[in-house]
Amino acid sequence: xxxxxxxxxxxxxxxxxxxxxxxxxxxxxxxxxxxxxxxxxxxxxxxxxxxxxxxxxxxxxxxxxxxxxxxxxxxxxxxxxxxxxxxxxxxxxxxxxxxxxxxxxxxxxxxxxxxxxxxxxxxxxxxxxxxxxxxxxxxxxxxxxxxxxxxxxxxxxxxxxxxxxxxxxxxxxxxxxxxxxxxxxxxxxxxxxxx
Amino acid sequence: xxxxxxxxxxxxxxxxxxxxxxxxxxxxxxxxxxxxxxxxxxxxxxxxxxxxxxxxxxxxxxxxxxxxxxxxxxxxxxxxxxxxxxxxxxxxxxxxxxxxxxxxxxxxxxxxxxxxxxxxxxxxxxxxxxxxxxxxxxxxxxxxxxxxxxxxxxxxxxxxxxxxxxxxxxxxxxxxxxxxxxxxxxxxxxxxxxx
DNA sequence: GTCTATATGCTGATAGAC
DNA sequence: GTCTATCAGCATATAGAC
Numbered sequence: 171x172x173x174x175x176x177x178x179x180x181x182x183x184x185x186x187x188x189x190x191x192x193x194x195x196x197x198x199x200x201x202x203x204x205x206x207x208x209x210x211x212x213x214x215x216x217x218x219x220x221x222x223x224x225x226x227x228x229x230x231x232x233x234x235x236x237x238x239x240x241x242x243x244x245x246x247x248x249x250x251x252x253x254x255x256x257x258x259x260x261x262x263x264x265x266x267x268x269x270x271x272x273x274x275x276x277x278x279x280x281x282x283x284x285x286x287x288x289x290x291x292x293x294x295x296x297x298x299x300x301x302x303x304x305x306x307x308x309x310x311x312x313x314x315x316x317x318x319x320x321x322x323x324x325x326x327x328x329x330x331x332x333x334x335x336x337x338x339x340x341x342x343x344x345x346x347x348x349x350x351x352x353x354x355x356x357x358x359x360x361x362x363x364x365x
Numbered sequence: 366x367x368x369x370x371x372x373x374x375x376x377x378x379x380x381x382x383x384x385x386x387x388x389x390x391x392x393x394x395x396x397x398x399x400x401x402x403x404x405x406x407x408x409x410x411x412x413x414x415x416x417x418x419x420x421x422x423x424x425x426x427x428x429x430x431x432x433x434x435x436x437x438x439x440x441x442x443x444x445x446x447x448x449x450x451x452x453x454x455x456x457x458x459x460x461x462x463x464x465x466x467x468x469x470x471x472x473x474x475x476x477x478x479x480x481x482x483x484x485x486x487x488x489x490x491x492x493x494x495x496x497x498x499x500x501x502x503x504x505x506x507x508x509x510x511x512x513x514x515x516x517x518x519x520x521x522x523x524x525x526x527x528x529x530x531x532x533x534x535x536x537x538x539x540x541x542x543x544x545x546x547x548x549x550x551x552x553x554x555x556x557x558x559x560x
Numbered sequence: 561g562t563c564t565a566t567a568t569g570c571t572g573a574t575a576g577a578c
Numbered sequence: 579g580t581c582t583a584t585c586a587g588c589a590t591a592t593a594g595a596c
Contacts, residue, residue, distance in 0.1 A: 178579075198478060200395035204572060216574075217580050225572070280475055283393060320549050321541070328553055331530025332523050339522050346516070354515050358523055358557040373561075398589065412562050414591070 185211045186221045190228050195273035199229055199284045229281060230289040236274040237296035243267055244303060253311035254365055260304055261359045262352045264333045269348055272337050279334075301326055311363065318364030329359055380406045381416045385423050390468035394424055394479045424476060425484040431469040432491035438462055439498060448506035449560060455499055456554045457547045459528045464543055470532055496521055506558065513559030524554055 189210035193202045204225060208215040222228045244267075249259040268275050282290060305326045311317035319325040336351060346354075384405035388397045399420060403410040417423045439462075444454040463470050477485060500521045506512035514520040531546060541549075 182579085196478070198393065198395050200393055201479070203570075205570085213579090214581055215572085216582080219573070220579065283391070284396070320552070324541070324546070324549055325553065327530060327534050328527050328550065331533065332527040332557075335522060335526025335530075338526065346519070351519070354519055355523065357515070358520065361556040361559050362527075362553040364556050377561085399591085400589085408561090409563055410590085411564080411592075415561065420590070 182211065182213065182217075183221045186218060187228070187232060191232055191273050191277065194229065194232070194281065195276045199225075199277075199281045226284075226286055226289070229277075230285060230293075232274065233278050233281070233285070233289075233293050234296070236271070236278050237293060237300070240267060240300055241296065244300070252316070253307055253314050254316050254360075256307045257311060257317070257359065257363070257365075258356055260307060261329075261333060261356045264330070265336055265352045265355060266348065268334060268337050269340060275334070275337055301330060304330065308363070311365070316365055325363060329362065332358070332362075377406065377408065377412075378416045381413060382423070382427060386427055386468050386472065389424065389427070389476065390471045394420075394472075394476045421479075421481055421484070424472075425480060425488075427469065428473050428476070428480070428484075428488050429491070431466070431473050432488060432495070435462060435495055436491065439495070447511070448502055448509050449511050449555075451502045452506060452512070452554065452558070452560075453551055455502060456524075456528060456551045459525070460531050460547045460550060461543065463529060463532050464535060467532055470529070474529075496525060499524065503558070506560070511560055520558060524557065527553070527557075 186207065189207050190202075193206055193210060204218055205215045207228075208218050211218075222231070244260075244263060247259060247263050249256050278293075282293065285293060305322055308317065308319050308322045308325055312319055312322065333355060336355065340348075340351065381402065384402050385397075388401055388405060399413055400410045402423075403413050406413075417426070439455075439458060442454060442458045444451045473488075477488065480488060500517055503512065503514050503517045503520055507514060507517065528550060531550065535543075535546065
């Protein structure tokens with residue numbers, strides 16, 4: 171049965187990652203100390219090293235987990251067959267997924283330069299894999315003749331920047347619901363690709 | 366005439382700001398030490414405090430100067446009279462101005478959380494002033510009946526995010542010239558607002 | 561105007577007691 | 579599994595010599 175002292179590894183591990191996520195998003199990776207993370211979890215600084223090799227791994231694990239979840243969630247998202255309904259599915263999915271985890275999104279964009287070279291390359295690979303999902307939809311749309319994109323790669327980057335931008339201003343309980351925002355953004359996406 | 370030793374304040378001051386700009390953009394404000402900045406300038410750390418009150422002021426001065434330049438440059442930019450040509454002028458201006466100073470743009474977006482409360486509020490005021498320039502154009506376009514924007518504030522944020530996003534992928538000497546990029550983005554902006 | 565030297569405090573990470 | 583204690587190093591900022 172339950173032990174009285176010490177062993178909380180199944181609880182403490184996730185708590186460490188949650189605390190790091192929140193603190194990194196608020197103050198930035200470089201500005202957060204291991205002691206701050208430990209205090210947030212309710213342990214001493216030394217105890218963190220039972221759950222992470224070092225501070226760098228803590229950051230990398232958060233970013234990799236985020237990108238893995240993103241790719242898996244899009245893989246499992248219901249999508250239509252034609253390019254236009256796939257594009258709509260992507261736009262709505264991207265907004266929803268990103269609004270659901272603002273801290274992880276913020277870190278994934280802001281802390282890339284604090285990754286080691288190897289870790290950076292791995293995260294970049296995952297990011298490009300996600301971008302290429304949208305790119306493929308746009309190419310299909312062009313082949314079907316339902317959209318206009320003079321440069322698919324460039325349109326991909328423009329649309330992702332526009333959609334991700336929602337995170338910078340959206341506030342829960344604000345003027346517009348998430349669905350209302352997604353409706354308007356989908357209209358703008360459609361217009362931007364001439365559909 | 367020219368003194369032999371010491372007095373280089375007219376040179377060193379700007380050099381300090383240039384070095385800080387470059388290093389903050391590369392590694393992040395919190396990760397850069399005053400010693401690193403001093404080394405880049407070619408002086409000892411203590412000498413920096415002749416040119417800045419402290420590290421925080423160094424960051425704030427860079428961001429404020431950037432926003433001031435942005436607003437002044439847009440004010441002086443030639444613009445048409447009708448809303449549609451003003452919108453085109455804004456889109457092309459925004460891309461050009463931001464591509465010309467990637468480091469300052471990067472810092473202005475990434476280091477907001479490292480500003481003191483008061484400094485943050487000041488920078489935010491300037492940023493909103495710039496956003497409201499685009500907002501006014503969109504409202505005029507609606508009044509003229511040449512664009513469709515179900516929510517002007519939201520469209521403002523979407524367009525700015527899309528346009529600023531160019532900085533994340535554009536590389537000098539790449540596949541497309543700045544003008545070619547601006548042409549394509551202007552098409553997307555026009556489509557997004559149904560013009 | 562710039563230097564050296566220094567005060568004071570926090571950093572990441574480890575060793576060993578319990 | 580967590581704690582305390584500690585190491586070695588670097589941080590910002592200042593004081594005073596030149």
